Amino acid sequence: MTGRAAHAGRHPAARRASVAVAAAGLAIAGYLTVAHYAGAAPVCAIAHGCATVQKSAYADLAGVPVAALGLLGYLAILGSLAGDGERARTITAVLAFSGFGLSAWLTWIEVAELHAICPWCVGSALCMTALAGLSTVRLA
Numbered sequence: 001m002t003g004r005a006a007h008a009g010r011h012p013a014a015r016r017a018s019v020a021v022a023a024a025g026l027a028i029a030g031y032l033t034v035a036h037y038a039g040a041a042p043v044c045a046i047a048h049g050c051a052t053v054q055k056s057a058y059a060d061l062a063g064v065p066v067a068a069l070g071l072l073g074y075l076a077i078l079g080s081l082a083g084d085g086e087r088a089r090t091i092t093a094v095l096a097f098s099g100f101g102l103s104a105w106l107t108w109i110e111v112a113e114l115h116a117i118c119p120w121c122v123g124s125a126l127c128m129t130a131l132a133g134l135s136t137v138r139l140a
Contacts, residue, residue, distance in 0.1 A: 011137055011138045014134045014137045018092065018134045019081050022131060023078070025124055026078065029070035032120055033068045033070075035054065035067075036065045041054060049116040049117045050118040050119070052116035052118075054067075054118070058113070058114070069102075074099075076095050093139055096132045096135040097132050097135070100129055103124060103125035103128045103129070106121065
């Protein structure tokens with residue numbers, strides 16, 4: 001096999017890992033979205049970190065809760081993982097790196113501006129970091 005056909009189906013372990021990580025991220029984002037719309041503070045092991053982050057001015061982007069954006073992002077990534085062609089792998093990488101960039105910025109906001117850490121947010125950021133790395137492997 002040569003060309004595109006040779007790349008189809010490459011790195012099946014990375015694809016399976018991506019599905020698992022995206023599902024974990026979806027669960028986190030889903031929980032945070034439900035907590036947001038319920039008006040409840042997420043359960044947080046670090047005193048007030050989650051409530052501080054969720055009630056901050058940075059919890060919404062253009063009027064949309066960041067948690068809901070994460071939920072949509074993870075759903076889109078899972079959708080892109082349904083295919084394994086070059087186009088699907090590229091879409092996954094674009095989505096994962098976009099999510100990684102947003103997560104990196106939000107993590108900086110937590111530390112530098114809010115002086116509060118939300119473990120749920122950190123978990124989501126780690127999921128996006130892993131997805132960005134895995135999508136790079138799948139593009140190779």
